[in-house]
Structure formats: C-alpha cells, structure tokens
Amino acid sequence: MKSLHIALTALGAVFLSLGVPESAQAQFRTPVVDGASSLAEYGNQYASPNGDDPNLLWRMTWDDNNLYVAVQEANLQEGTALYIDTDPQTPVNVGGGNVLKGYPVFSINGNLPIQADVYIYIEKFYREYRIYNKESGQWGPAQEWGKPLEADKNIGQYADNGGADGERWSSQEPETNFPGTIKEFSLPWSRISTTLARPKNFNWFGYNIYGFDPISLEPFIPNPIRGGIYGQVPRDNESSFRFNDVGDGRYEDYNWTRYFTVLNTDTEGATTAFGPNGLDSYAHTGPLTSTLQSISVYDFTLNTAGALITRTGDGDGSIWNIQNNLTVASNSTLNFGSTTAPVIVGGDVLVVGEGTLRYPVAAGTLRVGRNIRLATGNSLLVNAGVTLTGAGAQTISTDNSAPVDFRLLTVQDAGVKTIASNLDIREALIINNGILSTGANEVRLRGSARLTENATGYLLGRVSTSALITNTPGATSDFGGIGLRITQRGNDLPGNIDVLRITGGRGLLQSGTQNAPLQTIARRFFINNNPTNNSGTNVTLEFTYRDIPPTELNGNSESQLRLYESNNIISDPVNGYQLVTPSSSSVPSPETNTLTYTGPLRLNRYFSLADGTTPLPVELISFTGKVEGNNVRLNWATASELQNKGFEIEQRTDLSEWKTIGFVKGNGTTNQRNNYTYLDRSATAGVNNYYRLRQIDLDGKSVYSQPVTVQLRGTGPVAFSVSPVPTTDILTLNGLGAGKHVAEIYNARGQRVMSQEFNDSAPATLSVRALPVGVYMVRVLDANRSVKNARFIKQ
Incomplete structure (x- = not known):
C-alpha cells in the first residue's frame, strides 16, 4: 500500500453518461469473479469519471450468499474502500447528532453519512474488512480475505486482469504502474452483514484511495505532500487531493454526504445497487x-x-x-x-x-x-x-x-x-x-x-372559527366558508360568535316529539354567542349541507328538511334534538343544498337538519340479546308504530349469511310503548351470533335495525354481548355474570379511553356519548380474572 495515484488514460476513450446508472435486467445474480466484468454480467453499472480517468465505473450485484463488486479503470495497486450499513435505521446516520468516523487508510479518513456496520478495503496485494462495534464505538480488527492461496473459500474471492499476484508492483516503473484495469471481488454476507445473512436492504458508498505513506522509503514516490480519493460513488461526494501539511502525516477529514440505498435484495424484487431511479441520498456530516x-x-x-x-x-x-x-x-x-x-x-x-x-x-x-x-x-x-x-x-x-x-x-x-x-x-x-x-x-x-x-x-370531523357581527342592519358572516351564514335582523346585536362544525355521525331526535326520522343529517353546528341568552336573537341563518359523496343526508329527504336544535348545550349531544318552531320558518332549497331559517334563535345550542314531516313507520327504542339456558333471548321495544305489520328476525354467524328464523306480529298503528320478545332455540354455540330485525309495513315496505351480538361459548351457555351496535350514546353489556367487573374501552390505536366498575350481573350500561366516531374494543375483566371482549362502532 505504497503508491501515489498515476492515472490510467486511453486515447479516444468514450465518456460514459452521467445520468442514471445503466441497467441490463434484474439485479439478483451470481457473476464469476475472474477479473473480467461487464454490464450483462452484473446487470447495472455506475460511471464516476474524473479528468484523468474518464472511463472509471463501478458494478455491483449480489445473491443469497455473496456481495459482488467490480471496479474498472482504477489503479490496481491503489486501494478501493466501501462502507456498508446492512440494517438501516431512521435517521440514517448516528443518532444524537454524533457523526460516525470512517477507518483511516494512508491517513485518509472522513465523516460517514451512514451508520456503517462494515468497512471493506481492496487492492491488488492486500484485502481486509473491519466490523464496527457499536458498544465500544470502535472499528474492529482487520480480517484479511481473498488471499490467492486461501484455504477457506468462504472468506471471499479476488481477481484482476493485471497479471500474476506474485509480481510486486514496486518492481515496475512508477510511470507505468502495474498493468491491468479491472479489480473484481466477492465477500460472503455471513461475514459482513449484521444478520449473518443477505440483508433485506442496505446503504453504502465507496471510493478509491491514493495517498502519501509516511512510513515508505521508496525513492520513486513523487510529490509526498498530497493524496486523496477519486472514482467515488456516489460521484457527488468529496474527492480530489488534500495537502499533507500536518507534521504527523494526517490529512483533513472528508465530509462524505452521499450514499446509495438498496431498497430490496430479494430474488424477485431486487433493485439497483445505485439508488432508486438512479438517485443517491444525502446525509449531512459537516x-x-x-x-x-x-x-x-x-x-x-x-x-x-x-x-x-x-x-x-x-x-x-x-x-x-x-x-x-x-x-x-x-x-x-x-x-x-x-x-x-x-x-x-x-x-x-x-x-x-x-x-x-x-x-x-x-x-x-x-x-x-x-x-x-x-x-x-x-x-x-x-x-x-x-x-x-x-x-x-x-x-x-x-x-x-x-x-x-x-x-x-x-x-x-x-x-x-x-x-x-x-x-x-x-x-x-x-x-x-x-x-x-x-x-x-x-x-x-x-x-x-x-x-x-x-x-x-x-x-x-371538526372545524371551528369565530366572527364578529357588528351592530349594523344586515351585518353578516359566513364563518370562513364552513357552511353557515348568520345575518343580523332588526336591532338585535349578535356580537362575537364562536362556531364549531361537526361532520360525520348524527344527532338523534327526542323520542316521541315529532313523527319524523330518528336522526339528523351528518352535519351539526355548535353556535356559541351568549350562554345566558335564552330568549333568542333575531337572525337569518343559512345552513349548507352536502348531498354528494360522502353525502350527509343520513336518509333524510332534502325537500322536507327543517332546522333542529339541541335541548341543552352540553358537548356534542347525540340525543335530544328538537324541531325549531315554527317549522314554517325553515325554508329548504335542495338546488343549492341550503336551508334558510328566519326568526329568533337561541345562539347557544347545537343545530342540525332533519326531515320534519315524514311519519315514522316504527320508532325502535331498544333491541338487546342475552343467553337464556342454551338459547338466545331477544327483546326489543317501540315508542310508536304506524301501519306496522311486524318483525322478521334474521340471524347469522361469522361463517354464514343472514337468514330469517322467525316472525313477530306488530301492533299496527299506536302511540303507546310496546315490548316484544323472541327466543332463538337454534343459536350456534362457540361462535358469535348476530341478530337483526326487519320491520315490515302493511304496504310491504321494510327497514332493518342495527344488529346485536350474542356470544355462546362451546362449553355452555355463558355469553357476553354488547348492544346496540352501532351506538351513539349508551352501550349495554349483557351476560356479565355475578360479582365485580371492570369494563375498559380501547380505541383503534390500542389506547384505553374509558374504564368503569360494576358489582352485579344485571345488564350494565356505559355512556359513550363523549367518544369520537370510530371502532372500539370493550374488554371486561371479572372477579375470576377471566376476560370478555367485543367490538362496537360509535357513530
């Protein structure tokens, strides 16, 4: 390792493109290490020329056992160095702001852009690799490899086209250097990978070295005050010479900032060695x-x-x-x-x-x-x-x-x-x-x-804003375009108004107050003007909604929409919306997806829209299921019915489709509460049993309820169910058994969002009104430490 770079040049050399790396076909392959390489053999190549070496290029590939590299048009007796990170992390370089140093050769070193695991050095007469010890923060001892007479063929191979390895380069004339232009080598993954096998992906960079050796006494080495690197990959890394003007023979460190990422080394999906889409990566080192x-x-x-x-x-x-x-x-x-x-x-x-x-x-x-x-x-x-x-x-x-x-x-x-x-x-x-x-x-x-x-x-979801409506006749605000406009009427002064828009989910109408659909559209506004103002402020309110996907109508008829308000000002109520009267003050405009209300409003409420005139065929207020012996008992109740023929009961399991298992006659038309029950004697043990009601009118029209779930264990009739699913307010837990229970609710991220204790076996209820819309898991732990689980949807 005693040389100064003497460039190999060729008259009429053709410059390789400095665009993306050249590629022949899939990367995963096994070339022959014989000192003769080609694009067809390796599948890709990357040019890194400089003024003296216009045709210098690198080739790299791999298979399950080895990494293969060829460097062409580099001086054989000068060193080639590679740094490889076989288990890339984020950030790609050392955490905590520290920069990992490379291993010095010819006193040349630098700051690494990657968390390298292995350093590889190759020249004609000497090869080594070193493993970085992350615990000690030091490069390990040299492991020589690729020796001509190496008995262990699993420590890598080396070949070049420069003649017999026994002939030392220093016996040649320095002006001509040792003949040959290609060095080619392989190293087993088991030696250089942190996994002791082919890594799934890796980062790497490399370069060629020429430098002054202060130990050398060779009389023909010229210019002993400078050295450096050339033929670097990626080529935007620092290169060229550095002056050796320090007494101990050290050069100023390089700041290498570029490296290549190999995304996938698998047989089928192997990607190029020279960066995705021919791009290298940047990591700052100074x-x-x-x-x-x-x-x-x-x-x-x-x-x-x-x-x-x-x-x-x-x-x-x-x-x-x-x-x-x-x-x-x-x-x-x-x-x-x-x-x-x-x-x-x-x-x-x-x-x-x-x-x-x-x-x-x-x-x-x-x-x-x-x-x-x-x-x-x-x-x-x-x-x-x-x-x-x-x-x-x-x-x-x-x-x-x-x-x-x-x-x-x-x-x-x-x-x-x-x-x-x-x-x-x-x-x-x-x-x-x-x-x-x-x-x-x-x-x-x-x-x-x-x-x-x-x-x-x-x-x-949720978007909020504020606006000041001044004491000017006709003063108005559209609240940042969120779908609401309020205009002052008369001498009333709204002043500063905070508005929260909520989309998704629904508000439920007060039970029995109107013959109208059970739910509002999927858009609500909380208008907060003056919490003590219950007499009403005279305004014109324009409420805009969406009727294209994702539609907010929730089954309501646009032409029959009316303005509804919550009966309190608690956070995002899902129950208790009531019609704002007189309903004639609500004027829907389906053409513009807008409802306009003119008159006094209590501007400290939640507001939404719902169908204010269409009669309800049946107002279902509860539907539950529980284990009864080896059977499942279903119970439901209605608050009112209109021309109700009755209910078909449908059942399925996780492995079957819905099927009709029974029918219960309805009560026609009534404004009284009615209770219904049905016993399923054919429920399947060991699985979840799902039930839903198909309510049928006398004219044949029908509507489905939300399903309930009842779990029958294979060893007996112990069951656990939650209902209704989906729910907007109350979740009922059935089949708890006797003793103390702790119920916990987890969101989709696995975070616990609610916990509550129960001390009896009666059906227990949880208020989930405050939970955001989404899918949840309820987990119940009893006194014997057994666990019951069920999923539910909060709307």
Missing part, C-alpha cells in the same frame, strides 16, 4: 453552517447537532426534489430561505429530536407525498404553502400532541388524510380532493382564515 442550492436525492437527512443548512438561489436552480423522506433531527435547522422555488418531498417529512424546519417565504410551496411527523408544534415553522400530494392515506402528527400551525394547507389528491393533533390555519385550508379526517381533533380557522371544499374534497 460543517455546522452551510448552504445548498438545487438538490435531487432519494432521502435527505440533517442530523448533525447544532447544524444549520440554508437554501440559496432562486428559480429552477434552487428546486429541491426529495423522492422519499426528508428528516431533520438533533437540534439542527433546515432553512429553505427566501427563494420561492418549490420543495418536493415524495415521502415523509420527519422533524424530530429538537430539529427545526423553516420556510419563511409565503410564495414558496412545500409538497409532501406521505406523512408529516413533528416532535412539537414548533418543529415546523413555515409561512410557505404546504400541499399534501399523496394519492393515498397521509397523517399530520406531533409526538407531544401539540397543535400544528399552517398559513396555507392544501389537500391535493385523493385518499384519507388524518390529523393526530389540532391544526391552526392562518389563511386557508383548501381540500381539492380526498377527505381530511380530524377524529377527535380540530381544525381551527384563525382570524380571517377560510375553508374551501371542492366537489371531490371534504373535511370529515
């Missing part, structure tokens, strides 16, 4: 303050403690295009500066570990294809517009559930976008396509911010 203009990479990582990267330039020369993930961590800051050129991220934006992402210019755009995950709400400080561009599901979340602030947020493509914390919008939220789902969280329109929902875009 200095602490730096600038970047345009960049196009697969992944981008800034994870150096205290580092600041600022984007400079403008126009096309400063566009950032990150095909996969953008990560900022470890108290570092990425500032996109004052340029208006877009930042395009195809994957996730991850700002974690006290990192900060800034984009101060309002005319800029940050486009995100997948999720936005932040450590806190202050991790993302953007005045630029943010656009969610993914065609599938996307999530915006903070690790501490703090709110996230956006000036302008646009949902551009289809799919469900979910927020896991509150969003504050300063200017506009635009939903062009897809659904933005808030769950229990809230979009808060600040100041004059507005919501825009196009025909194919929808906000499902």
Whole structure:
C-alpha cells in the first residue's frame, strides 16, 4: 500500500453518461469473479469519471450468499474502500447528532453519512474488512480475505486482469504502474452483514484511495505532500487531493454526504445497487453552517447537532426534489430561505429530536407525498404553502400532541388524510380532493382564515372559527366558508360568535316529539354567542349541507328538511334534538343544498337538519340479546308504530349469511310503548351470533335495525354481548355474570379511553356519548380474572 495515484488514460476513450446508472435486467445474480466484468454480467453499472480517468465505473450485484463488486479503470495497486450499513435505521446516520468516523487508510479518513456496520478495503496485494462495534464505538480488527492461496473459500474471492499476484508492483516503473484495469471481488454476507445473512436492504458508498505513506522509503514516490480519493460513488461526494501539511502525516477529514440505498435484495424484487431511479441520498456530516442550492436525492437527512443548512438561489436552480423522506433531527435547522422555488418531498417529512424546519417565504410551496411527523408544534415553522400530494392515506402528527400551525394547507389528491393533533390555519385550508379526517381533533380557522371544499374534497370531523357581527342592519358572516351564514335582523346585536362544525355521525331526535326520522343529517353546528341568552336573537341563518359523496343526508329527504336544535348545550349531544318552531320558518332549497331559517334563535345550542314531516313507520327504542339456558333471548321495544305489520328476525354467524328464523306480529298503528320478545332455540354455540330485525309495513315496505351480538361459548351457555351496535350514546353489556367487573374501552390505536366498575350481573350500561366516531374494543375483566371482549362502532 505504497503508491501515489498515476492515472490510467486511453486515447479516444468514450465518456460514459452521467445520468442514471445503466441497467441490463434484474439485479439478483451470481457473476464469476475472474477479473473480467461487464454490464450483462452484473446487470447495472455506475460511471464516476474524473479528468484523468474518464472511463472509471463501478458494478455491483449480489445473491443469497455473496456481495459482488467490480471496479474498472482504477489503479490496481491503489486501494478501493466501501462502507456498508446492512440494517438501516431512521435517521440514517448516528443518532444524537454524533457523526460516525470512517477507518483511516494512508491517513485518509472522513465523516460517514451512514451508520456503517462494515468497512471493506481492496487492492491488488492486500484485502481486509473491519466490523464496527457499536458498544465500544470502535472499528474492529482487520480480517484479511481473498488471499490467492486461501484455504477457506468462504472468506471471499479476488481477481484482476493485471497479471500474476506474485509480481510486486514496486518492481515496475512508477510511470507505468502495474498493468491491468479491472479489480473484481466477492465477500460472503455471513461475514459482513449484521444478520449473518443477505440483508433485506442496505446503504453504502465507496471510493478509491491514493495517498502519501509516511512510513515508505521508496525513492520513486513523487510529490509526498498530497493524496486523496477519486472514482467515488456516489460521484457527488468529496474527492480530489488534500495537502499533507500536518507534521504527523494526517490529512483533513472528508465530509462524505452521499450514499446509495438498496431498497430490496430479494430474488424477485431486487433493485439497483445505485439508488432508486438512479438517485443517491444525502446525509449531512459537516460543517455546522452551510448552504445548498438545487438538490435531487432519494432521502435527505440533517442530523448533525447544532447544524444549520440554508437554501440559496432562486428559480429552477434552487428546486429541491426529495423522492422519499426528508428528516431533520438533533437540534439542527433546515432553512429553505427566501427563494420561492418549490420543495418536493415524495415521502415523509420527519422533524424530530429538537430539529427545526423553516420556510419563511409565503410564495414558496412545500409538497409532501406521505406523512408529516413533528416532535412539537414548533418543529415546523413555515409561512410557505404546504400541499399534501399523496394519492393515498397521509397523517399530520406531533409526538407531544401539540397543535400544528399552517398559513396555507392544501389537500391535493385523493385518499384519507388524518390529523393526530389540532391544526391552526392562518389563511386557508383548501381540500381539492380526498377527505381530511380530524377524529377527535380540530381544525381551527384563525382570524380571517377560510375553508374551501371542492366537489371531490371534504373535511370529515371538526372545524371551528369565530366572527364578529357588528351592530349594523344586515351585518353578516359566513364563518370562513364552513357552511353557515348568520345575518343580523332588526336591532338585535349578535356580537362575537364562536362556531364549531361537526361532520360525520348524527344527532338523534327526542323520542316521541315529532313523527319524523330518528336522526339528523351528518352535519351539526355548535353556535356559541351568549350562554345566558335564552330568549333568542333575531337572525337569518343559512345552513349548507352536502348531498354528494360522502353525502350527509343520513336518509333524510332534502325537500322536507327543517332546522333542529339541541335541548341543552352540553358537548356534542347525540340525543335530544328538537324541531325549531315554527317549522314554517325553515325554508329548504335542495338546488343549492341550503336551508334558510328566519326568526329568533337561541345562539347557544347545537343545530342540525332533519326531515320534519315524514311519519315514522316504527320508532325502535331498544333491541338487546342475552343467553337464556342454551338459547338466545331477544327483546326489543317501540315508542310508536304506524301501519306496522311486524318483525322478521334474521340471524347469522361469522361463517354464514343472514337468514330469517322467525316472525313477530306488530301492533299496527299506536302511540303507546310496546315490548316484544323472541327466543332463538337454534343459536350456534362457540361462535358469535348476530341478530337483526326487519320491520315490515302493511304496504310491504321494510327497514332493518342495527344488529346485536350474542356470544355462546362451546362449553355452555355463558355469553357476553354488547348492544346496540352501532351506538351513539349508551352501550349495554349483557351476560356479565355475578360479582365485580371492570369494563375498559380501547380505541383503534390500542389506547384505553374509558374504564368503569360494576358489582352485579344485571345488564350494565356505559355512556359513550363523549367518544369520537370510530371502532372500539370493550374488554371486561371479572372477579375470576377471566376476560370478555367485543367490538362496537360509535357513530
């Protein structure tokens, strides 16, 4: 290892393209290590020329047992180095802001962009690899491999086209160097992979070394004050020479920032060794303050403690295009500066570990294809517009559930976008396509911010805003476009009004108050003007709803819609909506999807719409099931009936379809409560039994109830059921048995959201009114520590 780089050149050499790597076919293959390589043999190649070596290129492939590499047009007696991370993590480099150092060769070293597990060194007369010990933070001892007479053939192979290995290069003339241009080698995965087998994916980079050896006494080595690297992959890594002006013979460390990601090494899905779509990745290694203009990479990582990267330039020369993930961590800051050129991220934006992402210019755009995950709400400080561009599901979340602030947020493509914390919008939220789902969280329109929902875009959940209606005749507000307008009438002064819009779910009408459908449309407004104002404020209220998918009508007839209000001001009531009278003041307009109400309103209520005139055939107020011996007893009750012929009882299990098992005659037309019962003697033991009612009118029209579930265990008639499913308010637990019980409810994330104790075997009830719409698991633990489970849907 005693040489200074003397370039191999060839007259008339053809320069290889510096575009994407050349590829022949699938990556997974087994080449012959013989010192002669080709694109057809390896399946892909990557050019990394410099002025002296215009044809230098790398080839890489693998199979189940080995990694194969060939380097062409590099000096055989100079070193080739590779660093490989066989178990990539996020962030890709060392956590905590520390930078991993490479292993020094010829006193040449640098900061690594990846958490390398193995360092490999290759030259004609010497080969070694070293494993990084993460516990000690040191590179392990040298493991020599690929020796010509190596008895253990499982420690790798080496070959070149430079002649007999026994002939030392130093016996040649230095001006001509050792003949040959190709070095080729293989190493078994069992030696270099953390899994001791072919890794599922890996990151890597490499380079060729020339340098001054301070130990050498060779008289023909010229220029002993400089050395460096060349033929680096990716080629945007630092290269060229470094002056050796330090007394102990050390060069200034390189800051290697580029690496390749191999996404998949499987036989069928193997991807190129030189980055997805020919793109390398970037991970910052220094200095602490730096600038970047345009960049196009697969992944981008800034994870150096205290580092600041600022984007400079403008126009096309400063566009950032990150095909996969953008990560900022470890108290570092990425500032996109004052340029208006877009930042395009195809994957996730991850700002974690006290990192900060800034984009101060309002005319800029940050486009995100997948999720936005932040450590806190202050991790993302953007005045630029943010656009969610993914065609599938996307999530915006903070690790501490703090709110996230956006000036302008646009949902551009289809799919469900979910927020896991509150969003504050300063200017506009635009939903062009897809659904933005808030769950229990809230979009808060600040100041004059507005919501825009196009025909194919929808906000499902909660959005709030405020407006001041001044003491001016005809003063009005549309509350940021959320679907509500209030206009002052007469001398009444509404003043400041807070409004919360809730979409999804439903409100239930008060039992027996009107011959009308049981449920409101799937849009409610909580209007909070003056909690003590019960006499009513004279206004014109315009209530806009949606009748295209996802429709909010919930079966209500548009032409018969009337305004309903809650009978109290508790948080999001699902029961107790009553008709606002006189109903003639409600004027529906199906053509514009709007209902207009003119008159006094108590502006401290929830408001919604429902069909105010269509008579109910049957008002079903309960439907339950329980085990009775080896049978299942079904009980239900009605508050009123209109031309009710009766009820068909239908049953199924998890493995069967619905079938009719019985019929119970109805009571025709009545305003009295009626109780019904049916005993199923053919219930299936050991599985869930599902039951529903098909209520049939005298004219043959019918409607189905929601199903109930009863569980019969195979060893006997012990059963557990919950009803009704879905539920909007009360969940009944049947089949608890005697003794003390603890009921717990878990959401879809596995988080416990409710817990309650019971001390008898009577059917127990849980109030789930406050739970957000969704799917839940109820888990009941009895005194004997046995567990009963059931799922239910909260509407």
